[in-house]
Each structure stands twice: as C-alpha cells, then as structure tokens.
Amino acid sequence: MIIHIGLWVLLLASFLCLYRISVGPTAPDRTVAIDILGTLIVGFVCLYAVSRRQDFYINIALAWALLSFIGTVALAKYLEGRKFHE
Amino acid sequence: MSETIGAILISIGLAFDFVGTVGLVRFPDLYNRLQAATKCVTLGTATLLVGAAVYNGLSALAVKALLCAAFILLTSPVAAHAIARGAHISGVRLWPGSTGDAYLHQREEQELDHAKTETT
Numbered sequence: 001m002i003i004h005i006g007l008w009v010l011l012l013a014s015f016l017c018l019y020r021i022s023v024g025p026t027a028p029d030r031t032v033a034i035d036i037l038g039t040l041i042v043g044f045v046c047l048y049a050v051s052r053r054q055d056f057y058i059n060i061a062l063a064w065a066l067l068s069f070i071g072t073v074a075l076a077k078y079l080e081g082r083k084f085h086e
Numbered sequence: 087m088s089e090t091i092g093a094i095l096i097s098i099g100l101a102f103d104f105v106g107t108v109g110l111v112r113f114p115d116l117y118n119r120l121q122a123a124t125k126c127v128t129l130g131t132a133t134l135l136v137g138a139a140v141y142n143g144l145s146a147l148a149v150k151a152l153l154c155a156a157f158i159l160l161t162s163p164v165a166a167h168a169i170a171r172g173a174h175i176s177g178v179r180l181w182p183g184s185t186g187d188a189y190l191h192q193r194e195e196q197e198l199d200h201a202k203t204e205t206t
Contacts, residue, residue, distance in 0.1 A: 002093040006100050010103065016110065017107055026173075028176065031169055035162075035165055036107065049147055062154050066157070073165055075172075076168035
C-alpha cells in the first residue's frame with residue numbers, strides 16, 4: 001500500500017522538477033532540477049522493483065545514479081567555462 | 087515487523103523528497119533552491135532506499151539498494167558543490183535579500199594574488 005502511494009508521490013515530485021526545468025530562468029537552475037530529477041528517478045525505480053518483486057529493475061537504479069552524477073559534473077564543468085581535463 | 091519498519095522509513099523518505107521538490111519550486115534564488123532541494127532529496131532518497139531494503143528482506147535487491155543509497159550519499163553533495171561553483175563563476179547573481187557573498191571576496195583575493203605573481 002505504502003509502495004503505491006510512494007510511486008504517486010514521487011511522480012508528483014518529478015512533475016514539480018519538470019516545472020522548474022521548463023521555467024528556470026538560467027541554465028544552472030535547469031542543471032539543479034535535472035540533478036534532483038535523477039535522484040528522484042533512482043528512488044522511483046527502487047520502489048517499482050519492490051512493488052513488482054523483480055530484482056533486475058534495481059540495476060537500472062544503480063546505472064542511473066552513476067550516469068546522473070557524471071552528467072551533472074560534466075554540466076557543472078561546462079558552466080564553469082573550463083576544459084574537462086583541468 | 088520488518089515490513090512495518092520499512093514502511094515507516096519509506097514514508098519519512100517520501101516526505102523529505104516532496105518537501106525538497108516544493109523548495110525547488112518555491113525558493114527565490116538558485117543558491118537557496120540548490121541547498122533546499124539537494125539536502126532534502128539526498129537524505130530522502132537514501133532513507134527511501136534503506137526503507138525499501140528493510141521492507142523487502144535480505145536479498146540481492148536489498149544489497150543493491152543499500153549500495154545505491156551509499157553511492158547517492160557520497161556523490162550528491164559533490165555534484166551540488168560543483169553546480170554552485172559553476173553557477174557562481176558563470177555569473178548567476180544572488181537574490182537581493184541575501185546578506186553576504188563570501189565566495190566572491192575569496193575569488194577577488196585569488197585574482198589579486200594571481201595578478202601580483204604575474205607582474206613580479
């Protein structure tokens with residue numbers, strides 16, 4: 001029961017993040033919202049794996065956490081205006 | 087018993103997640119939004135993953151969920167720090183109601199030192 005409520009709550013939170021991505025005045029605002037959305041999706045996929053009782057969905061959550069971190073750091077470096085090897 | 091504890095942990099995590107995203111929408115400034123959303127959502131998702139592991143019992147899913155929680159607790163503050171630094175350097179101004187900007191003074195001092203070493 002709590003799992004299904006949780007899926008809907010995380011969906012609502014993701015839509016709040018999408019609102020910030022669409023209206024955010026500057027590029028760093030959108031970067032923050034994308035980072036938060038990635039973290040929310042990790043929790044969503046984990047709850048979905050528990051609700052479906054399928055183990056392999058959690059692998060998606062792990063891969064998403066890794067890729068979200070790398071993407072956010074790359075975007076932050078791009079905002080800083082430096083090359084990636086510095 | 088473990089399902090009850092897991093459900094309580096999942097509820098706490100969901101509350102933190104939702105409050106963090108409301109802060110992401112409502113706060114006036116990039117830096118306010120960053121600190122509200124990052125701290126709340128990091129703790130909330132880590133609690134949610136631990137709760138899912140407890141709810142499910144000992145299995146491969148629980149171990150991977152705990153691994154995921156540890157990874158998020160390690161990397162999310164690093165990403166937030168990188169974003170704040172990049173935003174400040176790329177020229178995002180603070181909200182007018184802010185009381186101070188310590189990083190700006192630090193950067194000015196660093197640039198002065200850099201100029202001194204270049205002239206001498």
